[in-house]
Amino acid sequence: MSRKNALAAAVAAALTLGTVTVAATQSTAAASGSSARPGAGFRAMTADARGEAIRTADREAAAVARSLGLGADERLVAKDVLFDTDGARHVRYDRTYRGLPVIGGDLVVHYGKDGRSTGSDQAHQGAIRMAGTAPKLTAADASAAAVKHAKHVKNARTDSSDSSALVVYAVGKVPVLAYRSTVTGEGETGPASREAVIVDAASGAPLDQYELHQGITGTGNGVTVGQVSIETTQSGSGYTLTDAAHGSTVVYDSYNSPQSNPKQNARTFSKTTNTWGTGTTSSRESAAVDASYGLAKTWDFYQSTFNRSGIRNDGRGAPAYVHVDSSLLNAFYDDDCFCMFFGDGSSQNSNTPVTALDVAGHEMSHGVTAATANLNYSGESGGLNEATSDIFGTMVEFYANNSSDPGDYYIGEKLNMPNGYMRRMDNPSVDGNSLSCYSSGAGSVDVHYSSGIANHFFYLAAEGTGAKTIGGRSHNGTTCNNDTFTGIGRDKAAAVWYRALTTYMTSTTNYAGARTATLQAAADLYGANSQERYLVSKAWAAVSVGTALPDPGTGSPSPSPSGSTSPSPSPSPSSSGSPNPGNALTNGAFEQGTAGWTQSDNDITNSTLQPAHGGSWYAWMMGYGTSAVESLSQSNIAVPASGSPKLTFWLKVSTQESGSTAYDTLKVKVNGATLATYSNANASAGYVQKTVDLSAYKGQSVKLEFAGTEDAYLATVFLIDDVSIG
Structure with a gap:
């Protein structure tokens, strides 16, 4: 155990929380036995049970902070609690310092079924230590600096006097007092794109920038799902697109409200009959049908596969808005309003609405990431954030089993794009922009392209190497090290990724950290000496992240790379x-x-x-x-x-x-x-x-x-x- 101060370990060893003893370890929880667990290993929770678990975690927060060696000026705020099927508990906390939010201060504490701590994962190890919280710059100065340093939008501006707020930026080893500013300008998501810019509160130097609309760049055709059943609500003698079976999710018509205020002209879809859309863009209902169906299937996927009830696991549905802005080639999730927005496309894709099935799964999954690991939307963690949405958007497509949009590992293949897709998980670099293999510069690449590394890993972990046809489309699992091996299947690969995301990843997790998290998740689910864990390590090595673990010798061993019986490092x-x-x-x-x-x-x-x-x-x-x-x-x-x-x-x-x-x-x-x-x-x-x-x-x-x-x-x-x- 690494120490940040000499006192932390002694305090941790002595502290007891009722029947729960907390130890300030800084490694992931110990692996369980070799018996496989269903799904990602979590049990279902009612909204009331989850709420009580979070309240319990909040009551424990002060003692947990002391046990981890955090300072007197720090506070932990419980964000989520997950229970394994055997009763083990995983508590996710956010952190504040003297009342300021700490970016990169989140952590997860793990408890065994006996209530004793088995470890923790911390985005920033140990206590926050700063000389003070009095900034040299004013908020106005910070806003001006943010406008100057914005790189994701053009003609940047700040829209309000409170666009800059003091935070502690703890993504690096030494925490820095900083301002988090929101700027608006012309960007990837349209003329009202928003970007977060973090600047040093003393010098105004930029520390980080990232887009706030975590969306997929592209469009969908809005009639991809064909004739489907959707959940609606009867109100008097009419019906509305309110899905009571999925957290009362409501789909609104934004009526081309500006991206800066998508709710401005919004109204509910309502009519006297319960038949919606025509399957063409001539009816405004058609895009709403696709969105409603896609969000319901995404909800069902998380519920049936991982016992997760909605984005925040609290049973609440997020409102969705279709027909946002004009010529908007994007869809996005916004955690600030807990809602999703879908554009109508543009001439670049024949004005096809961005409401395809994997798009809905992608956007809703951004919300799941925000509610769990909250991966920073920049650098390597930003690539992992985007990849998570691609991974689960793809899994939703397989889960839906819709004959009009069969499952495959192409992203946005129904979006009417010029080359037929937006991204490919089996061979990311084929699009000319995405990364298939890890390199030291991955963190400086746009997150939509650096996501290719994790997408490639997931495909190889699920399907293995070699050419095959999936969903009627050609796939070819090539590797960066010329290795060949079988996959563990997409359901197991998804379970590993979900458990890693919700249990071990934090806001600052990078690719090396994602490898560690998924190996731990595979050990939890299938055993430390399982073929599943071994093949997960092979998939990471195949995208140039780390090396493969020794073959445990159980099950069918993977073949050696062609031309060599023992590949050289x-x-x-x-x-x-x-x-x-x-x-x-x-x-x-x-x-x-x-x-x-x-x-x-x-x-x-x-x-x-x-x-x-x-x-x-x-x-x-x-x-x-x-x-x-x-x-x-x-x-x-x-x-x-x-x-x-x-x-x-x-x-x-x-x-x-x-x-x-x-x-x-x-x-x-x-x-x-x-x-x-x-x-x-x-x-x-x-x-x-x-x-x-x-x-x-x-x-x-x-x-x-x-x-x-x-x-x-x-x-x-x-x-x-x-x-x-x-």
Whole structure:
């Protein structure tokens, strides 16, 4: 367990909440036995039972915060509670600091069926420590900076005096006082697109930006579902498109209200007969039929598969608005109003309404993500957010089993797009924009395109490799490492993803974290030594995220890659991302994330709050300003048997300390022996190359460790990059 202060563990060990003992571990919950669990392993809950569970979690919040070593100025607010079928409990909390919302402060605490904590997953590890919450910039200054730095909209502007609010931005290792501003302008979702811009409250420097309308870019034809049964409500002598069987979901006609205010002219669909639409766009009801049907099927999919009752698992339906704006090539979910909006398309897709089945599933799933992991809509977490909606939108299509729109792994294939689809999960890069394989630059790609990595993973996990026809369409499960293997089936793959999303992912989860979360979910559902977990790891390796686990030897083993009986590991990239065959280390430049390394904390990062020496990834150790220790290591390194082997790496040290006394240290250890020590006294303006002689270890297999120690006062940051042994 990594520590953020020396007191946290002692407090955690002693704290008892009635019959619940909380331990401040920072790893995911332990895997269960090998027996498979149905669905994603969760039991159904009534709205009343869920409400009481959340109230119980709120009553426990203060004690949980203390047990995790959070500070006196921090508060936890219960967001959701899930129960496994065996009684184990998973409580998701949001966090505040001195009353300010903490972006990246969310966490999940896991309890076994005996009520004792088995671990936690935290978007930001440990306590929030800041000098104060008095900003140097005014809200008006922040709004002006946000307008300047907006990158998702053109001609950005702020629409109100309260468009900027103070927050704590804790996505990086060191929390920053910031403003979260909302700007409006011309963007992907139309002339009134909205973007969140987060700027430093002291300097106005941009920290993050992301779209607020988390929607699918494209359109649907509005008559894709054919003749279907939909749920309506009788009111007097007439009927309305109110679906009482699905949380009283209401579909409204926006009457082309502007995107900035889709409810402006909205009215209910009502008529004296209970027959709706004509199957063509000449009737405004046709798009509403598609939307109503799609949202109902999405609700039923989550209910029957995962025991989830609606977007927020509270039995409430989100209102939906069709015919939004004019020539709007989009549909989107907005968590601020808990509602969904569907445009009518434009000349680019023959004015086809964006109300196809997988679109409805996609948008409603954005709400599920917001209610659970709440993945930040930027960087790698933004790609995972989009992929989650593609994954479950696709699963809704399979679940509906509609002959007019059979299930497949094409996204938006019924949207009348010029190339016949928007995205393909089996081969994402075929569209010319989406990523099929992970690389260090994935976090800087538009989230609709970086989502391709997770989409590709999901397809391979579900269906495996090779060519096949699904839903009447050609699919080809190619990989990034030339591996071949079978899939675990889409139902099992969906269960793994849903459990990972709702139980282990947090707002800052990246691709490496998603791999960890899904492997844990697969272990929970099917066993730590199951073929399912093994094949999940194979699917991640096939999209260049981590390496495959050893074959547990149960069930049918996966065939080896063609042309080789034992594939060689990929060489570690150099700082530029190109192969470096002379490096005995795996992933010495960190450009493959955590691959090859064991870390006590989330040290390996591509955060823009600190610079990398080369590429985008590096290791950020220490920097807490309180007593802490950290370890970053790699084992089984074959030191060359000839010549003069050396360890070389680049180190940047920045500190709040002064003088030459070593208060905070970073030690380089080989097989436990300290070979070099660096400290706050080695502070430098940039990276400096360091060399350590390894002649004493010629021909040996060794463990390399970077061990950091920080005292109780002032912070020192050690940045490490481009590590090599040769």
